[in-house]
Amino acid sequence: xxxxxxxxxxxxxxxxxxxxxxxxxxxxxxxxxxxxxxxxxxxxxxxxxxxxxxxxxxxxxxxxxxxxxxxxxxxxxxxxxxxxxxxxxxxxxxxxxxxxxxxxxxxxxxxxxxxxxxxxxxxxxxxxxxxxxxxxxxxxxxxxxxxxxxxxxxxxxxxxxxxxxxxxxxxxxxxxxxxxxxxxxxxxxxxxxxxxxxxxxxxxxxxxxxxxxxxxxxxxxxxxxxxxxxxxxxxxxxxxxxxxxxxxxx
Amino acid sequence: xxxxxxxxxxxxxxxxxxxxxxxxxxxxxxxxxxxxxxxxxxxxxxxxxxxxxxxxxxxxxxxxxxxxxxxxxxxxxxxxxxxxxxxxxxxxxxxxxxxxxxxxxxxxxxxxxxxxxxxxxxxxxxxxxxxxxxxxxxxxxxxxxxxxxxxxxxxxxxxxxxxxxxxxxxxxxxxxxxxxxxxxxxxxxxxxxxx
Numbered sequence: 001x002x003x004x005x006x007x008x009x010x011x012x013x014x015x016x017x018x019x020x021x022x023x024x025x026x027x028x029x030x031x032x033x034x035x036x037x038x039x040x041x042x043x044x045x046x047x048x049x050x051x052x053x054x055x056x057x058x059x060x061x062x063x064x065x066x067x068x069x070x071x072x073x074x075x076x077x078x079x080x081x082x083x084x085x086x087x088x089x090x091x092x093x094x095x096x097x098x099x100x101x102x103x104x105x106x107x108x109x110x111x112x113x114x115x116x117x118x119x120x121x122x123x124x125x126x127x128x129x130x131x132x133x134x135x136x137x138x139x140x141x142x143x144x145x146x147x148x149x150x151x152x153x154x155x156x157x158x159x160x161x162x163x164x165x166x167x168x169x170x171x172x173x174x175x176x177x178x179x180x181x182x183x184x185x186x187x188x189x190x191x192x193x194x195x196x197x198x199x200x201x202x203x204x205x206x207x208x209x210x211x212x213x214x215x216x217x218x219x220x221x222x223x224x225x226x227x228x229x230x231x232x233x234x235x236x237x238x239x240x241x242x243x244x245x246x247x248x249x250x
Numbered sequence: 251x252x253x254x255x256x257x258x259x260x261x262x263x264x265x266x267x268x269x270x271x272x273x274x275x276x277x278x279x280x281x282x283x284x285x286x287x288x289x290x291x292x293x294x295x296x297x298x299x300x301x302x303x304x305x306x307x308x309x310x311x312x313x314x315x316x317x318x319x320x321x322x323x324x325x326x327x328x329x330x331x332x333x334x335x336x337x338x339x340x341x342x343x344x345x346x347x348x349x350x351x352x353x354x355x356x357x358x359x360x361x362x363x364x365x366x367x368x369x370x371x372x373x374x375x376x377x378x379x380x381x382x383x384x385x386x387x388x389x390x391x392x393x394x395x396x397x398x399x400x401x402x403x404x405x406x407x408x409x410x411x412x413x414x415x416x417x418x419x420x421x422x423x424x425x426x427x428x429x430x431x432x433x434x435x436x437x438x439x440x441x442x443x444x445x
Contacts, residue, residue, distance in 0.1 A: 003365040096255040123390040248365040248386040
């Protein structure tokens with residue numbers, strides 16, 4: 001049986017790992033390579049690393065740091081931030097990433113997803129959608145342009161059609177709050193997609209992860225909980241297991 | 251074909267020097283061959299054709315019996331053909347086809363991505379030495395290997411039981427990614443290296 005994944009998600013900014021609250025108020029939390037090593041030794045299911053500066057400042061992808069992180073990872077590694085071309089994807093994969101997470105570029109040009117998935121395979125293409133609520137409606141959000149008049153579910157369905165392999169769905173409102181995932185957002189997406197959803201933003205307790213999976217998430221990503229609480233990825237897994245949700249125990 | 255570096259560093263981790271190469275001389279002189287791969291079947295075969303490596307691989311693997319480990323797409327390329335984005339002929343070393351997951355009753359998500367367990371077929375293959383049965387490995391694929399000959403050494407359940415690894419003489423292959431499956435994955439690479 002396929003297991004639900006618990007995925008630490010870490011943010012990169014100026015060569016440092018940071019954590020945000022609602023996509024702002026960044027705090028430095030350590031060195032990327034050592035963090036990757038710790039997660040590897042904790043035998044986590046997967047690791048997501050997003051370079052938040054790259055797309056905001058149109059920065060070149062820093063393959064050196066990706067290589068450093070990838071060298072410590074014997075689990076799947078997804079890299080995102082600043083992916084703007086097929087060439088970028090080659091670079092990131094060659095540096096040791098297994099998947100790329102694409103955000104802004106895909107909003108501008110959905111054909112990019114089609115092209116990327118036909119070259120690298122759908123399994124390699126994670127489409128990341130940041131969501132913010134406006135007047136009680138979910139809207140797509142980017143750090144560069146703020147709230148866009150795009151429905152996130154419509155966008156996700158288009159990504160799926162164009163060959164995305166997974167959707168990384170982040171609630172900007174819940175990000176860093178530790179109040180739990182946006183279950184209403186999950187409900188909005190429930191049974192609509194045929195590709196896996198990784199929910200992100202808001203986990204503060206292992207039980208939040210249970211709720212998210214019970215509400216349709218295939219995998220849970222989290223950052224804050226691992227950096228600022230006593231909980232480890234394994235604590236979450238045991239909580240999932242207690243609730244009869246299949247997870248990988250090693 | 252994607253994550254070559256991941257595979258190489260996994261071998262480094264177990265103390266084995268793996269060379270990433272498309273150089274015919276290097277391939278001809280290799281003790282063992284690894285055919286990794288993330289990506290589309292058609293592109294994989296196209297590169298092998300364009301680089302003119304198919305004759306050399308046929309010689310090394312089928313005539314010289316050099317051990318080969320195919321990983322993910324590298325396993326699928328061993329089949330006669332794949333139906334990914336049309337029909338494409340593969341290396342044809344194993345009588346098999348690569349077909350997309352379809353489900354009759356359950357609506358399972360595609361790709362099959364994440365950790366799933368493997369159940370040994372027949373007796374425990376030497377590729378799985380020092381690994382317990384039913385351990386989880388990392389999968390990420392939308393197409394699966396449908397063998398028409400008895401080569402399966404493990405199956406995995408995703409809506410139905412499919413072949414998750416194979417062995418035939420000197421040819422070994424896994425649909426999952428040993429290089430991304432932590433300790434047990436590294437053990438498989440070690441077992442292959444020590445063959």
